[in-house]
Amino acid sequence: MKHTVIALVEDRPGVLNRCASLFRRRGFNIDSLAVGTTEEPGISRMTIVVEDEGAPGIVEQVEKQLYKLIDVIDVANLTSAEAVMRELALVKVRCTSAQRREVLDLIDIFRGHVVDVSPAHLTAEIVAAEDRMTAFIENLRPYGILELVRTGRIAMMRGPQTNVVHELEPDSVLRFHTESGRRPEGELPYVSD
Amino acid sequence: MRMSGADIVLESLKRLGIDTIFGYPGGVVLPLYDRFPAHPEVRHILVRHEQGGGHAADGYARAKGALGCALATSGPGATNLVTAITNAMMDSVPTLFITGNVARNLLGKDGFQEADITGITMPVVKHNYLVMRAEDIAYTFAEAAYIATTNRPGPVHIDIPKDVFTEEAEFIWPESVSIRGYDAFPPLDEAMLRQAASYIDGAERPIIIAGHGVILSSAWDELKTFAEKTGIPVLNTLLGLGSISTDHALAYGMLGMHGSYEANHAASNADVIIGIGNRMDDRALGRFADFNPTAKIVHIDIDPAEHGKNIETHAAIVGDAKQALAALTSMVRQNTHAEWLRWIDDLRAEHSFSMAVPSGPELSVQHVLKRISEVNDDSVVIVTGVGQHQMWAAQHLKFTHPHQLITSGGLGTMGFEVPAALGAQVARPDATVWSICGDGGFQMTLQELATMVDENLPVKMAIMNNGYLGMVRQWQELFYADNYVSVAMSQPDFVKLAEAYGILGIRVESKDQVDDAIRTANAHPGPVILDFRVEAEGNVWPMVPAGAALKETVEAPERPQEVAR
Ligand SMILES: Cc1ncc(C[n+]2csc(CCOP(=O)(O)OP(=O)(O)O)c2C)c(N)n1
Ligand SMILES: [Mg+2]
Numbered sequence: 030m031k032h033t034v035i036a037l038v039e040d041r042p043g044v045l046n047r048c049a050s051l052f053r054r055r056g057f058n059i060d061s062l063a064v065g066t067t068e069e070p071g072i073s074r075m076t077i078v079v080e081d082e083g084a085p086g087i088v089e090q091v092e093k094q095l096y097k098l099i100d101v102i103d104v105a106n107l108t109s110a111e112a113v114m115r116e117l118a119l120v121k122v123r124c125t126s127a128q129r130r131e132v133l134d135l136i137d138i139f140r141g142h143v144v145d146v147s148p149a150h151l152t153a154e155i156v157a158a159e160d161r162m163t164a165f166i167e168n169l170r171p172y173g174i175l176e177l178v179r180t181g182r183i184a185m186m187r188g189p190q191t192n193v194v195h196e197l198e199p200d201s202v203l204r205f206h207t208e209s210g211r212r213p214e215g216e217l218p219y220v221s222d
Numbered sequence: 223m224r225m226s227g228a229d230i231v232l233e234s235l236k237r238l239g240i241d242t243i244f245g246y247p248g249g250v251v252l253p254l255y256d257r258f259p260a261h262p263e264v265r266h267i268l269v270r271h272e273q274g275g276g277h278a279a280d281g282y283a284r285a286k287g288a289l290g291c292a293l294a295t296s297g298p299g300a301t302n303l304v305t306a307i308t309n310a311m312m313d314s315v316p317t318l319f320i321t322g323n324v325a326r327n328l329l330g331k332d333g334f335q336e337a338d339i340t341g342i343t344m345p346v347v348k349h350n351y352l353v354m355r356a357e358d359i360a361y362t363f364a365e366a367a368y369i370a371t372t373n374r375p376g377p378v379h380i381d382i383p384k385d386v387f388t389e390e391a392e393f394i395w396p397e398s399v400s401i402r403g404y405d406a407f408p409p410l411d412e413a414m415l416r417q418a419a420s421y422i423d424g425a426e427r428p429i430i431i432a433g434h435g436v437i438l439s440s441a442w443d444e445l446k447t448f449a450e451k452t453g454i455p456v457l458n459t460l461l462g463l464g465s466i467s468t469d470h471a472l473a474y475g476m477l478g479m480h481g482s483y484e485a486n487h488a489a490s491n492a493d494v495i496i497g498i499g500n501r502m503d504d505r506a507l508g509r510f511a512d513f514n515p516t517a518k519i520v521h522i523d524i525d526p527a528e529h530g531k532n533i534e535t536h537a538a539i540v541g542d543a544k545q546a547l548a549a550l551t552s553m554v555r556q557n558t559h560a561e562w563l564r565w566i567d568d569l570r571a572e573h574s575f576s577m578a579v580p581s582g583p584e585l586s587v588q589h590v591l592k593r594i595s596e597v598n599d600d601s602v603v604i605v606t607g608v609g610q611h612q613m614w615a616a617q618h619l620k621f622t623h624p625h626q627l628i629t630s631g632g633l634g635t636m637g638f639e640v641p642a643a644l645g646a647q648v649a650r651p652d653a654t655v656w657s658i659c660g661d662g663g664f665q666m667t668l669q670e671l672a673t674m675v676d677e678n679l680p681v682k683m684a685i686m687n688n689g690y691l692g693m694v695r696q697w698q699e700l701f702y703a704d705n706y707v708s709v710a711m712s713q714p715d716f717v718k719l720a721e722a723y724g725i726l727g728i729r730v731e732s733k734d735q736v737d738d739a740i741r742t743a744n745a746h747p748g749p750v751i752l753d754f755r756v757e758a759e760g761n762v763w764p765m766v767p768a769g770a771a772l773k774e775t776v777e778a779p780e781r782p783q784e785v786a787r
Contacts, residue, residue, distance in 0.1 A: 039403060042352075043340070050345050086530060093527035099349045099369060102403040196402045205361040 031060060032088045033107045033114060033184045035192050036075040039100040040066070047098050048075065057091050058082060061116075061181030071203075072102065072194050076183045102194050107184050114184040117156050119144070120166065123173035124151040132172060139165040150175060227356035228254045228387040231320070232261040234363035237395050240291050240318070241265060242282065242648055244275035248295020249335065250322035253387035267648065267677055270669035272299050274641035276306020276319065277667070281642030283315050284628045285603060286649035287440070289371055291318045297335030300381075301342065305635060307377045308346040312632025313461060314438060316375035318366055319343075325385040326354060340381050348376030354383070356391035365399045372406035374525040375438055408524065410541045410549055418496075418520040418537035419553035425494035425518075427562045428454045431477065431506070434461035434631070435499015435523060435543045437624040442466065444547035445498065451551055453558040454496070455566060457485045459506045461631040462499070464621040474566060478506040479766045480613040483573035483775055486766065488566045490514050490773035497521040499543045502532045503632070512771035522546045576764045576777035577617055584757040585733055587611055587686045591618045594656055594684060597740045603628065603646050603655045607639035607663030610692035613762045615658045637666030640683065644670050647679040654682070654744060661687040661713055671723045674749040682743045684752045685716055688760070696761050716753035726750045 038044050045064060052059050060078035067074045081087040092104045107114075124132050125148070132151055136143060141155035155165050159182070166177065186192060225233070231254060235243065242265045247255045258266050269275040272294040283290030290310075294303050300321040310317040323329065324336045340352045349369050351362050359382070366378040422428060436445050442465050449456050449472045456466050457477045466473045477485040489495065489507075495517045500506065502521070507513045510532050520537040521529050529538035539546050579588040591614055595602075600622040606612040606629045621627055628646055630638040643657035664685050674681055686692075695709040720727025726746050730739045730753065743750040763778040770776075 043344070046341070047344060054345050090527065090531060093529075097525065097527055099401060099404050194402065198402060199400050201396065201398075202361065202400050205358055205365075 030081050030083075030085075032079045032081060032091075033109070033112065033182060034077045034079055034088065034091055034095070035105045035107060035184065036077065036095050036101050037067070037103040037192065037194050038073050038075060039102065040071050040073045041100055044073070044100045047100060048095065051094055051098065052091075055090065055094060057087065061179070063181035063183050065183075067193070069194055071198075076181065078182050102196075103192065105192050107186065112184045112186050114158050114182055115156050116159065116162055116180055116182045117154065118162060118166070118177065118179040119152060119154050120169055120174060121150055121152045121176040122169045123149065123175055125149065128172060132169070135168050139168070141165065223393050224390050225393050226253070226257070226387065227359055227382065227389050227391065228257040229260070230356060230359040230391065230393050231363070231382070231387070232257055232264055233393055234360050234395070235264050235291070236261065238289065238363060238367045240289060242267065243291045243293050244269050244278040244282070244645065245293030246272050246275055246295065246299055248299045248322070250296045250324060250384040251293065251387070253384065254293075254322065266293075267673065269641070269673050271667065272302035273305050273637070274644070274667055274670040274673065276303045277309065277635070277638050277641035278645030278648070278670070279317050279319075280306060280310045280313075280315050280638075281605060281628050281645030282649040283310075283317055283645075284642075285625055285646035285653075287625055288649075289316045289318055289367055290645065291320070293320045294322075295335070296321060296323045296339070297337045300337050300339040304342060304346065305633075307343055307379060309630055309633045309635045309638065310377040311346045311348065313630065314375050314434060315377065316371045317377040318370055319347075319377055319379040321379065321381045322387070323352070323381050323383045326383045329383060340379065343379045346377070347379045348374075350379040350381070352381045352383075353386055356386050356389035359386070359391070360394055361396050361399070364396045365401065368399045368406070369401070369404065373404070373408070374435075407542065408540050410546055411539065414537055414539050415546070415549055415553060418539060419550060421494050421518045421520055421537060422452060422454075422496065422550075422554050423557070425454075426559070427492045427565075428452070428494040428496065428559065429488050429492040430454050430456045431459060431489070431495060431497045431500050432456055432462040432465045433459040433498060433500025436462060436465035437499075439499065439524070439543040440624075441499070441542075441544035441547050442624050444544050444551065446470070448547050448551045448554075451556055452554050453563075455488065455559070455563060457481070457489060459500045459503070459631070460616055460629060463616060464624045464626040467622040468620045469622060474570075476616050477772065479508070479768070480617065480762050480764065481506075481766075481772075481775075482570070482617070483576050483764050483777060484566050484569040486764070486772040486775040487569055490771070492517050494518045494520065497523070498547065499523060501528055501632070504532070507533065508766045508772040508774070509769055512773070514772075522550075573777065579618065580757075580760070583733070585731065585736070585755060586760055587614045587688070587754075587756045588618050588760075589733060590684065590686065590730075590736055590754050590756065591615055591658065593736045594658075594740055595619045597737055598654060598656065598744070601653060602626070603650060603653045605629070605639055605643040605646055605655065605657040607658065607660040608634045608636045608693075609660045609663065610688070610696060610760070610762050611658050611660050611686040613693075636660065636663035639663050640667040641670045643681045643683065644674055644679055647674075647681050648677070655680075657681055657683045659683050659685045660692065661685055661689065662691045662711060665713075668719070671725065671749065671751075675723055675725060678748060680746070680748050680750070682750050682752065684754060686756050687713060687716065687753050688756050688758050689713065690758060692760075693762070695759070699759070699761070701767070716751055720751040727753065729753045729755065731755045
């Protein structure tokens with residue numbers, strides 16, 4: 030079964046590496062991982078889709094192990110009932126002018142959009158939950174998919190509840206947390222041994 | 223005050239109360255070494271290999287119950303630390319590892335002696351940092367030490383490029399640290415404690431498994447009070463030894479692969495198991511599925527990821543062992559378990575042969591260890607290597623106080639015995655430190671003998687010289703039909719080796735020489751190597767073969783092949 034885990038993390042160098050390293054080392058089977066900025070500067074949000082391979086304890090371990098990382102602020106496991114889940118895909122499909130009408134209809138049915146077109150192809154974008162996304166791609170497959178790219182799932186709780194970080198960092202330490210570890214700008218004096 | 227990054231590092235160490243650092247110099251840390259003389263409050267001990275420095279910091283931390291610190295240069299110096307860092311991680315030892323790196327503009331360009339050491343240590347540290355500005359050093363050190371020593375302790379690594387040591391910045395020591403993704407003192411869950419208390423009050427055959435966490439959180443008094451109030455027998459993991467005195471009526475020693483017969487059967491037959499600061503590790507619990515499927519498991523650990531990781535937990539108490547035990551003690555009722563204790567005592571009596579010291583004329587490791595324990599008083603600090611001698615030490619030595627046994631548990635690092643003993647002796651200059659060494663392990667890190675000489679550290683190194691990588695030989699004998707491959711080792715003349723280093727060497731070949739040798743070593747003011755020529759092919763019993771359940775504990779069989787599976 031697939032689980033959607035949200036991790037709110039400090040936006041610092043190496044954070045993605047720390048999480049990825051953890052998944053690899055503990056053998057967690059990650060379906061997708063989407064990372065981006067949030068409403069709060071300095072905080073990134075990861076949406077991780079984990080396959081539990083029939084062992085429900087796995088997700089709990091993923092959550093706990095993630096939470097152990099110092100740069101991970103909060104972890105939540107969202108169920109599909111309580112959250113909106115979406116993914117964006119771009120699909121480049123082979124499409125002659127003769128086929129265009131029926132392909133456009135298909136895209137319409139799935140509430141996708143055409144973002145690029147040529148006499149021999151058509152690129153569609155679609156935002157959908159997993160089932161509709163899969164159905165869409167399967168319907169396009171017979172025409173010949175030239176290229177496919179998916180962003181991985183992102184998710185947000187329904188209703189007024191949120192997954193956000195409330196704890197702001199004190200000014201006295203903010204600077205260290207947001208800036209340390211970054212390469213200073215400008216030329217540095219050449220130092221060697 | 224403005225100062226160089228190097229001065230900020232040393233000032234920060236002083237603020238953290240770190241007065242000793244085990245290190246080894248090299249190009250990129252030269253700016254730091256240049257400033258050591260200006261900060262005499264920080265003692266730098268020059269080791270002979272960075273791994274030795276790392277294990278010394280580890281041994282120091284365990285002996286003192288305080289933060290240990292090691293330093294290395296970039297590239298090979300830093301990679302040499304990795305085993306020591308991993309060792310500290312597996313055993314949750316509060317340690318700070320500092321490395322230098324190439325200058326900032328050379329990072330990532332494969333310059334001379336560059337290693338991506340923060341990338342390398344990432345999976346084996348509690349946290350790490352690459353400090354890119356001198357003005358960040360002080361805060362980073364404060365935060366690093368806070369992380370290393372609080373919650374579940376562990377190694378924190380700080381990597382500093384060469385030009386950050388020379389860059390100037392204002393030295394501002396932070397008044398506090400704040401890390402929003404980190405809760406140093408998680409609050410106890412009252413309801414969970416009540417749940418645990420109800421299991422405990424209803425138990426007929428309860429046992430406690432006390433691990434390293436009891437020592438790390440200084441919870442030994444609370445453990446004793448809890449055990450005495452509830453009348454529950456206490457088993458220890460390897461690293462938990464010393465959390466309750468061997469002498470205590472409720473102390474039943476170590477469980478696990480080489481645990482006692484009665485401890486393993488008590489754990490297998492218990493109806494409630496209270497794990498405290500332990501990892502529920504395979505070496506302690508045997509095959510998880512058949513460990514004890516019917517018992518209610520209460521597990522106190524500050525790291526929630528340990529709960530339910532290996533076995534299902536029924537009452538998972540997240541929190542500091544000291545606090546949790548105090549709270550739990552006030553909730554449970556006064557109790558005794560006379561019948562249950564009698565059951566375990568009877569097993570112990572019936573099976574005492576399985577852990578008996580061999581009575582024959584040959585010099586056995588068990589005999590030597592018994593004598594080391596008895597000739598010394600209870601204040602002796604014991605360090606061990608990894609292998610048969612380690613398991614015999616856990617079985618036969620007397621542990622009366624916490625921080626008394628310093629051994630590599632989770633990683634099982636051969637070679638730990640020499641540098642860790644060095645570190646322990648530095649931490650506890652007035653204590654008598656005995657290092658129980660394997661002839662194999664000793665040869666992995668014996669270069670630190672020179673450090674002991676330089677620093678006049680009177681460590682007593684008792685080499686259990688069986689001429690074999692004994693533990694591996696035992697497995698080849700039992701599980702690979704006596705097919706001994708690459709386990710017999712030639713040894714140098716350890717007494718001559720001692721002489722070469724200018725230290726006292728004593729050879730012991732028979733039982734009647736043992737006591738004198740131990741006394742001579744103790745009376746000698748400097749380091750001593752004792753070459754105990756022990757029986758070559760002794761086996762450690764009892765044993766739970768790898769992958770077997772604890773209840774399948776095997777005692778010395780007439781034909782060892784019987785345990786082959
Ligand atoms: C660094 C390292 N390499 C290999 C091993 C595997 N190993 C475990 S015990 C052992 C033999 C140890 O031999 P020795 O130090 O002589 O101790 P003995 O078992 O003979 O008492 C070996 C090779 C290890 N634990 N650590
Ligand atoms: Mg040996």
